[in-house]
Amino acid sequence: MNAIINLQQLSEQISALTGASNSTAELFIKELFATISEALSKGESVSIKGLGTFQVSEYPEKTVLFAPDNDLAESINLPFSCFEAVELQDDIDFEENIEDKSSSEIEINSTLINVAEDSYENDQPISEAEVVSSNIDSTKEEIITEETTQEVEQNYPEEHIENDISDEDSIDETADIEAPSLEDIADQNTDESICEGGGSKRRIWYIAMLLLGLIIGYVIGTIYPYQKFVETITTTQPSQNIIECDSIVGSKQDSVQVIAIDSLITDTISMSVTQTQITDTVSTNRFLTTMSREYFGEMIFWVYIYEENKEILGNPNRIRPGTVVKIPSAEKYNINRNDSASLAIAKLKAMEIYAPYEK
Amino acid sequence: MDTKQIVTTLSKKIGRESKDINSLLEALISTIKDNSSNLDSIAVPGFGKFITIKEDEKIITDLSSGKRLLLPPQIILNFEPSGVLRKKISE
Numbered sequence: 100m101n102a103i104i105n106l107q108q109l110s111e112q113i114s115a116l117t118g119a120s121n122s123t124a125e126l127f128i129k130e131l132f133a134t135i136s137e138a139l140s141k142g143e144s145v146s147i148k149g150l151g152t153f154q155v156s157e158y159p160e161k162t163v164l165f166a167p168d169n170d171l172a173e174s175i176n177l178p179f180s181c182f183e184a185v186e187l188q189d190d191i192d193f194e195e196n197i198e199d200k201s202s203s204e205i206e207i208n209s210t211l212i213n214v215a216e217d218s219y220e221n222d223q224p225i226s227e228a229e230v231v232s233s234n235i236d237s238t239k240e241e242i243i244t245e246e247t248t249q250e251v252e253q254n255y256p257e258e259h260i261e262n263d264i265s266d267e268d269s270i271d272e273t274a275d276i277e278a279p280s281l282e283d284i285a286d287q288n289t290d291e292s293i294c295e296g297g298g299s300k301r302r303i304w305y306i307a308m309l310l311l312g313l314i315i316g317y318v319i320g321t322i323y324p325y326q327k328f329v330e331t332i333t334t335t336q337p338s339q340n341i342i343e344c345d346s347i348v349g350s351k352q353d354s355v356q357v358i359a360i361d362s363l364i365t366d367t368i369s370m371s372v373t374q375t376q377i378t379d380t381v382s383t384n385r386f387l388t389t390m391s392r393e394y395f396g397e398m399i400f401w402v403y404i405y406e407e408n409k410e411i412l413g414n415p416n417r418i419r420p421g422t423v424v425k426i427p428s429a430e431k432y433n434i435n436r437n438d439s440a441s442l443a444i445a446k447l448k449a450m451e452i453y454a455p456y457e458k
Numbered sequence: 459m460d461t462k463q464i465v466t467t468l469s470k471k472i473g474r475e476s477k478d479i480n481s482l483l484e485a486l487i488s489t490i491k492d493n494s495s496n497l498d499s500i501a502v503p504g505f506g507k508f509i510t511i512k513e514d515e516k517i518i519t520d521l522s523s524g525k526r527l528l529l530p531p532q533i534i535l536n537f538e539p540s541g542v543l544r545k546k547i548s549e
Contacts, residue, residue: 102496116489401461
C-alpha cells in the first residue's frame with residue numbers, strides 16, 4: 100500500500116513469474132523503457148497491448164501522456180466493478196445518499212418484496228370472495244346459503260356415494276375454494292379494523308389488487324363455477340333445487356354481477372364472511388358480541404345473530420358454552436357499521452330482546 | 459510503435475527469441491497490474507513513475523443539463539515522466 104516498487108523489486112517479481120534470471124528481467128525492463136523513450140523522443144506514440152499508450156504531449160508542462168489500456172484499468176478497478184454511475188434525482192440528500200446507498204437499495208428491494216407478498220395475499224382471498232359473491236343474489240341469498248351448507252356437509256361429515264365422480268370432484272373444488280377463505284378473510288377483517296390509519300400507498304395497492312381480484316373473480320365466478328354449480332346441484336339434488344338454480348341462471352346472472360361489483364368495493368369481506376361463515380360456537384370467552392364484532396365490526400349487531408338463532412337461544416345472558424349458532428349475512432338485516440341508523444335499530448332490537456327477561 | 463515492433467526490436471537488442479520477450483512483457487504487465495491494484499507506485503529509473511491514485515466517490519453536475527451523477531470510487535493509474543525522459547523529448 101502506497102509503497103514505491105523499484106527496479107530491483109520489479110525484476111525480482113518478473114523473474115519469479117517467468118523463471119528467467121534476475122539479470123535478464125532487469126535488462127529486459129531497461130531495454131524496454133529505453134526503446135519506448137527513444138520512440139517518444141522521435142515524436143512517435145507507443146502503444147503496448149495490455150499496458151497502454153504513451154504519447155508525447157503538445158503542452159510543455161506535461162511532456163508525456165499515458166493512457167492505460169482498458170484491460171489494465173478494469174482489472175485495477177475490479178474492487179469497484181459492482182458500482183455504476185448513478186443519476187441523482189433533484190430532491191435527494193447528498194450525504195444520506197452516499198452513506199446509505201447500498202442499505203437504501205436493500206430497503207427498497209425488501210419493500211418491493213413486501214408489496215408483492217401483500218398483493219399475493221390480497222389477491223387470493225378477494226378472488227375467492229368474488230367467486231363466492233358472484234353466487235349471491237339479493238333475493239335468493241337464503242337459498243344459496245342453504246346450498247353452500249349442503250355442499251360443505253356433503254363433502255366433509257357424511258360421505259355421500261356419488262354416481263358421477265367428476266361431479267363430486269367439482270364440488271370438492273368449490274368447497275375447497277370457499278373453506279380456506281374463512282380464516283383468511285376473518286383475519287383480514289380484524290387487521291383492517293386495527294390498522295385503519297395505514298399508509299395511503301398501502302391503500303392504493305389494496306384498491307388496485309381489489310380491482311384486479313374483481314376482474315379475475317368476475318371471469319372465474321361467472322363462467323366456470325356457475326356451470327359446475329348448476330350441474331352438480333341438478334345431478335345430486337334434482338328435486339329440491341332445479342327451480343331455484345334455473346331462476347338464478349336465467350334471470351339474475353347479470354344483475355348479480357352488478358350488485359356484486361358495487362357492493363364489493365365497500366363490503367367485500369363482510370359479505371363473503373357472512374356467506375361462508377355459516378356457524379360459530381359460543382364458549383366461555385366467545386360470546387355473541389365477540390362474534391358480532393368480528394363479523395360485522397360492531398358488538399351491538401349481536402342482536403341479529405340472536406335473531407337468527409332465537410329458536411335455540413333463550414336468555415341472551417345465559418347462553419351455554421358449546422352452543423353452535425348460525426351467523427346471518429350482513430345484507431339480510433341491513434347491517435352496516437358505518438350507518439348510524441343501522442346502529443340505532445340494533446340498539447332498539449337489543450332492548451326488545453332483553454325486555455322479556457328483565458321482569 | 460506497437461507491441462509487435464517493440465518485441466522484435468527488443469529481441470534483436472537482447473538477443474533472445476520474441477517468444478521469450480513476449481512472456482517477459484506479459485509478466486511485466488501483470489506485475490504492474492498487481493502492484494497498481496495494491497495502490498503501490500512503480501518507479502523505473504530513467505523513464506518515470508507509475509503512480510496509482512484512489513479517488514473517492516463523488517457527485518458531478520452537468521452544467522448544461524443540470525443533471526447530477528454519482529460516480530463510484532476508482533483507482534487511476536497515472537504516469538509521471540522522469541527528468542531524464544523529459545529532457546530527452548524536449549531536445
